[in-house]
Amino acid sequence: MLKLTKKADYGLMALKFLAEHPETPAFSAKDLADAYGIPAQLLAKILQRLTKTGLLRSHAGMNGGYALAREARTISAYEVIHSIDGPFFITSCTKGAKSCELTPNCTIKEPLARVNETIAGVLKSISIQDLAEHEPAAAKPAEAHKLVALTP
Amino acid sequence: MLKLTKKADYGLMALKFLAEHPETPAFSAKDLADAYGIPAQLLAKILQRLTKTGLLRSHAGMNGGYALAREARTISAYEVIHSIDGPFFITSCTKGAKSCELTPNCTIKEPLARVNETIAGVLKSISIQDLAEHEPAAAKPAEAHKLVALTP
DNA sequence: CTAAACGCGGACCTAACCAGTCGGATATTC
DNA sequence: GAATATCCGACTGGTTAGGTCCGCGTTTAG
Numbered sequence: 001m002l003k004l005t006k007k008a009d010y011g012l013m014a015l016k017f018l019a020e021h022p023e024t025p026a027f028s029a030k031d032l033a034d035a036y037g038i039p040a041q042l043l044a045k046i047l048q049r050l051t052k053t054g055l056l057r058s059h060a061g062m063n064g065g066y067a068l069a070r071e072a073r074t075i076s077a078y079e080v081i082h083s084i085d086g087p088f089f090i091t092s093c094t095k096g097a098k099s100c101e102l103t104p105n106c107t108i109k110e111p112l113a114r115v116n117e118t119i120a121g122v123l124k125s126i127s128i129q130d131l132a133e134h135e136p137a138a139a140k141p142a143e144a145h146k147l148v149a150l151t152p
Numbered sequence: 153m154l155k156l157t158k159k160a161d162y163g164l165m166a167l168k169f170l171a172e173h174p175e176t177p178a179f180s181a182k183d184l185a186d187a188y189g190i191p192a193q194l195l196a197k198i199l200q201r202l203t204k205t206g207l208l209r210s211h212a213g214m215n216g217g218y219a220l221a222r223e224a225r226t227i228s229a230y231e232v233i234h235s236i237d238g239p240f241f242i243t244s245c246t247k248g249a250k251s252c253e254l255t256p257n258c259t260i261k262e263p264l265a266r267v268n269e270t271i272a273g274v275l276k277s278i279s280i281q282d283l284a285e286h287e288p289a290a291a292k293p294a295e296a297h298k299l300v301a302l303t304p
Numbered sequence: 305c306t307a308a309a310c311g312c313g314g315a316c317c318t319a320a321c322c323a324g325t326c327g328g329a330t331a332t333t334c
Numbered sequence: 335g336a337a338t339a340t341c342c343g344a345c346t347g348g349t350t351a352g353g354t355c356c357g358c359g360t361t362t363a364g
Binding site: 180181182196197199200203210211212213214215216217218 | 308309310311312313
């Protein structure tokens, strides 16, 4: 179906919320969960993952919580999704040294991998800041065809 | 995880195979399944779907089978995937009249919808013929930034 | 005309995976 | 030391993808 998980959605929402409130030093998982009606414990685990991957900074104890580790402008949607859902690939053939297990000539995989990179490129070009601003100005046309061109 | 289903993969493989053998009038589901080591009955159902959506032409009886309904150049990967997996959306919020059920301001959905359209555009720009040719020349740079530009 | 080869299509099963929960441990502040 | 946090593994329940089975309609070869 080509859709990303709710966890990734939640993660993006939370980061977007943090980007919209830069003055506040930290938000607890519960604060963020309440803001969007997300199950608190679930969001907590997501935020923990984002902390482990270096996108968030956490602080335990009272008045603790989470804050962006970097500037919102420098955090891409790709990083968030990748942190939560792991590496994604369009091709269901799991990549790596072993190509398609049984299928000998899965030549379909190759052009689809280009598509995959294109999507990744688009996602990388979108920052959390872009999400926070309602007017989404992203993906400069200058590098657009570099992203989309399938012939290197 | 953002990956398309095996069924869609199988469908693309089958269409690619048909595009590579335009001289042969028809291939049975079993022929195509054997060519790639795909479960025959499963591929059969996929091909039936593609027939219903008008991408393939079927012929029952002996020496029957499937053939492309149109020229390979005019069949896009998007159509194939859409036929098999149905409409896909990046956002896990199921679209439609009802927006995000509980979440009041899921502003994240809007820019992600742009990404969704971008992906769809890339997929639409790739034809079965492109898959069949090993050297994949797709997505003319001319319309590239039209696809990627998130600000209309 | 009959049987083999084929497409058609519903019902069904199963294994994986996502979403969400529970419970406990550790850290920090007051 | 009590309240408020993060941290983290384990467990469960529901959905869906992947795959199978079986019976039916159609066509063609012999």
